Amino acid sequence: MSPVRLVILAILFYIAWRLVRGLAKGSPPSGRTGRQGDSRVQDVLVEDPVCHTLVPQHQALQLRRGGTTYYFCSEACRRRFGKMEDDKSAGETASRTGR
Ligand SMILES: [Zn+2]
Numbered sequence: 001m002s003p004v005r006l007v008i009l010a011i012l013f014y015i016a017w018r019l020v021r022g023l024a025k026g027s028p029p030s031g032r033t034g035r036q037g038d039s040r041v042q043d044v045l046v047e048d049p050v051c052h053t054l055v056p057q058h059q060a061l062q063l064r065r066g067g068t069t070y071y072f073c074s075e076a077c078r079r080r081f082g083k084m085e086d087d088k089s090a091g092e093t094a095s096r097t098g099r
Pocket residue numbers: 048050051052053072073074077
């Protein structure tokens with residue numbers, strides 16, 4: 001067997017492997033091209049009012065305050081928001097250092 005044939009075989013094997021992998025995963029690992037006819041519902045991004053991170057709605061933690069629903073990236077942010085709201089309702093008398 002000549003080395004050229006080995007290289008060709010290797011390339012063919014690589015292409016076949018990629019094809020099989022692509023079929024198994026449903027989409028190629030690289031590239032974010034949105035395929036047409038994708039049955040998945042697009043994620044709605046919501047903004048965390050504490051750290052202003054955009055989070056997919058289904059992943060976000062929710063908190064209802066006065067008829068408004070707020071979304072948070074993490075439990076820590078939700079707790080911080082709760083603290084902020086408590087400070088507000090307390091009349092903002094707390095004089096904190098920083099900022
Ligand atoms: Zn956050």
